[in-house]
Amino acid sequence: MIRKTRLFTPGPTPLLPAAQFAMAAADMHHRTPEFRALYQKVLAQLRVFVGTGSDVLLLSSSGTGAMEAAVSNLTSPGERVLVLTAGKFGERWVALAKAFGCEVDLVEAPYGETFDLAAVRKALKPEHRAIFVQATETSTAVRHDVEALAKLRNEVAPGTLLVVDGITGLGTTHFDVDGWGIDILIGGSQKAVMIPPGLAYLSVSDKAWVAMEKSKNPRYYFDLRKERKNAVKGESAYTPAVALIAALGAALDYIAGQAGGDLEKGRIALVDNAQVNAAATRAGLVALGFTLFAPTAPAAAATAVAVPEGMDSSEVVKALKTRFASVIANGQGEMKGKIFRVAHLGFFDFLDTIALLGAMEHIAKDTLKLPVKYGQAVAAAQQVYSDAVKS
Numbered sequence: 078m079i080r081k082t083r084l085f086t087p088g089p090t091p092l093l094p095a096a097q098f099a100m101a102a103a104d105m106h107h108r109t110p111e112f113r114a115l116y117q118k119v120l121a122q123l124r125v126f127v128g129t130g131s132d133v134l135l136l137s138s139s140g141t142g143a144m145e146a147a148v149s150n151l152t153s154p155g156e157r158v159l160v161l162t163a164g165k166f167g168e169r170w171v172a173l174a175k176a177f178g179c180e181v182d183l184v185e186a187p188y189g190e191t192f193d194l195a196a197v198r199k200a201l202k203p204e205h206r207a208i209f210v211q212a213t214e215t216s217t218a219v220r221h222d223v224e225a226l227a228k229l230r231n232e233v234a235p236g237t238l239l240v241v242d243g244i245t246g247l248g249t250t251h252f253d254v255d256g257w258g259i260d261i262l263i264g265g266s267q268k269a270v271m272i273p274p275g276l277a278y279l280s281v282s283d284k285a286w287v288a289m290e291k292s293k294n295p296r297y298y299f300d301l302r303k304e305r306k307n308a309v310k311g312e313s314a315y316t317p318a319v320a321l322i323a324a325l326g327a328a329l330d331y332i333a334g335q336a337g338g339d340l341e342k343g344r345i346a347l348v349d350n351a352q353v354n355a356a357a358t359r360a361g362l363v364a365l366g367f368t369l370f371a372p373t374a375p376a377a378a379a380t381a382v383a384v385p386e387g388m389d390s391s392e393v394v395k396a397l398k399t400r401f402a403s404v405i406a407n408g409q410g411e412m413k414g415k416i417f418r419v420a421h422l423g424f425f426d427f428l429d430t431i432a433l434l435g436a437m438e439h440i441a442k443d444t445l446k447l448p449v450k451y452g453q454a455v456a457a458a459q460q461v462y463s464d465a466v467k468s
């Protein structure tokens with residue numbers, strides 16, 4: 078039988094064909110009226126996609142570049158910051174903050190769990206320059222309650238900046254950026270916006286712009302003030318990833334097109350889509366005998382499941398690739414071999430979910446020797462879908 082390559086990984090995610098065509102056709106110099114028109118259009122679309130009235134900036138880097146920009150632009154050496162960490166990407170905030178000389182206080186949650194809000198309340202002090210957190214911790218597929226964290230910040234330490242890594246949160250979670258007071262919200266191109274790696278984008282609040290003026294950490298390529306000055310003119314500070322920006326424009330057009338041309342409604346549909354596919358996947362995999370790795374706070378960006386005791390999740394990853402040319406993610410770091418992760422963010426629809434669950438029935442039966450009845454996972458997912466479209 079022939080096999081079709083499919084990505085079910087939480088970044089990079091499957092590419093939107095229209096975005097690939099736009100990319101291939103983007104033969105353009107970046108200091109021309111054509112590019113300025115494209116750049117201004119994409120920045121305006123990004124404001125709607127992120128859902129903010131503030132500036133949204135684009136950087137030619139992977140998502141971590143924008144994380145570094147948030148740290149270097151907002152902090153000074155010796156300043157205290159609070160990092161909330163529950164996985165590999167939370168640990169990246171810790172490493173970044175330390176690299177820029179911050180004194181890091183921590184609230185940790187075990188892998189597979191989210192934070193105890195009472196612990197955050199106890200740890201958070203008005204002298205913290207910023208809180209750094211993920212909206213969804215992709216390494217464990219846990220969702221953190223950004224709204225509750227923002228409320229807590231507003232109550233306990235209103236002067237503290239709230240910086241959210243929404244790299245897999247955007248497009249899978251509903252945010253009220255300005256209403257909650259998120260100061261920086263970061264996204265990445267290879268996640269929900271259906272294009273290849275290479276771009277990061279971030280919203281920046283007025284409060285963050287003011288704070289930036291006092292920050293003493295060094296910054297050059299990621300100097301957000303310089304990026305903002307250039308963006309006003311429809312340009313980026315340095316040579317941007319022109320082809321990816323063209324692709325991003327096409328992807329945001331597609332998302333708008335899913336809701337009759339209304340990008341805000343399209344964004345909501347994209348988030349709801351991820352949520353339904355995540356719920357269907359959870360139901361299907363549990364029906365096959367897997368255990369959810371993050372049962373109390375599952376993300377819609379991805380689903381992490383533990384394989385039964387004594388089994389190796391690498392076998393599932395390998396079998397899916399060999400038999401169906403489909404790629405899912407193993408656990409990261411010490412979670413490797415214990416869990417696997419399936420993505421729902423971006424260009425995935427319900428048919429993709431059904432296909433994956435159908436393949437997983439074979440893998441569970443043949444590779445893991447679980448007692449599978451064909452249709453078991455698919456039936457559970459069908460029920461979730463049916464309930465979701467009725468309501």
Ligand SMILES: *Cc1c(COP(=O)(O)O)cnc(C)c1O
Nearest residue numbers: 088139140141166215244245265
């Ligand atoms: C993918 C991801 C990143 C890192 O992005 P890069 O593009 O690899 O730099 C950061 N945070 C989260 C939550 C992610 O999922």
